[in-house]
Amino acid sequence: MATAAMSSTLNQLTTCCLPKRSNPTKLRVFTLRCSIQTASAGLADRPWKTSDARLVLEDGSIWRAKSFGASGTQVGEVVFNTSLTGYQEILTDPSYAGQFVLMTNPQIGNTGVNFDDEESMQCFLAGLVIRSLSIGTSNWRCTETLSAYLAERNIMGIYDVDTRAITRRLRQDGSLIGVLSTEESKADEELLEMSRAWDIVGIDLISGVSCKTPYEWVDKTNPEWNFNSRKGVETFHVVAYDFGIKHNILRRLASYGCKITVVPSTWPASETLSMKPDGVLFSNGPGDPSAVPYAVETVKEILGKVSVFGICMGHQLLGQALGGTTFKMKFGHHGGNHPVRNLRTGDVEISAQNHNYAVDPESLPKGVEVTHVNLNDGSCAGLAYPAKNIMSLQYHPEASPGPHDSDNAFGEFIEMMRRVRQGA
């Protein structure tokens, strides 16, 4: 069992062993060392688990760690997430398909998992990278430990890895492809080769996470946690394109009084328009928005004919459909603490974010307004095209996890649909 003294020793070691960027042609191994030794050689096995996994990054660094969840070998892009809570919502956010999520919060697993906090039916991410795996769970809602949950879903996790050092490397050099392996038989060079042979850019990851057939969604936010709900108001029919949709987007729309039909990413625009919805929502989703031209075409066919709201991937597809371009950011935004300025009101919202791509505002045609700006780096965080009843956000008004400052964006979408219905 890890004592406070032990974890403080570990923290000191982590600080003073911060590795420098390695020569890309050489493999360099980083291990979190523990200062506690076994008594004398051969007397007893160590009472704690020793390293049994490697994370090999494309820059040639090798991070020795301990595995939990599933075992095997997996490739993906490593991104860091700065949320303090909500690891289960993050694990089930389909937008993380193809990525290893490294949590900067050093202790994960404390609250276990529960089935009410899932953002989709599955974990699509490549794996989870954490500093310390909590040895116990303490939460009245907990139904299972994080380890058991990941093992059942065949998702690999590693802990006792220097997450601060990896995060600093990602911030300095940008997102990196990595291979996580528990297989001793695989040589370091082989894993490095795998990481260099794979790329997340240009792959359609949406088709692997979208639903296959349309369905109706009725669940609202649980009354225990609800806020901003509207009572006794008219109902609006929204068709929601599932590019990897998070359940909380659907719950929030339902709580605002929408009747929702969720459709697959390949659902023809003509079918959507024939349903005569009041609005169309383009959801969040994984990967490169330039790798799904079919989705951009669908958005183009719908724009101007009905009110639309794009969230994250939906915002990026809207940007492209309007004639703009998207680009890959250095390491993206992933976390629940990103300040955004709403340029219409002047208000600053603390927002939940998860994206690696962004719309280039310079590429947008006249009439398209940048409505929100990310205050950390000035990137475009929201768009509107009032003449065509279009609005979009690069971040997550549904939060989950994250602050609820931006929830009113759903209210604005409702207002837009109401104005169109009233012919205003």
Ligand SMILES: NC(=O)CC[C@H](N)C(=O)O
């Ligand atoms: N959450 C999302 O919709 C992410 C959008 C896109 N996959 C990106 O990384 O930018």
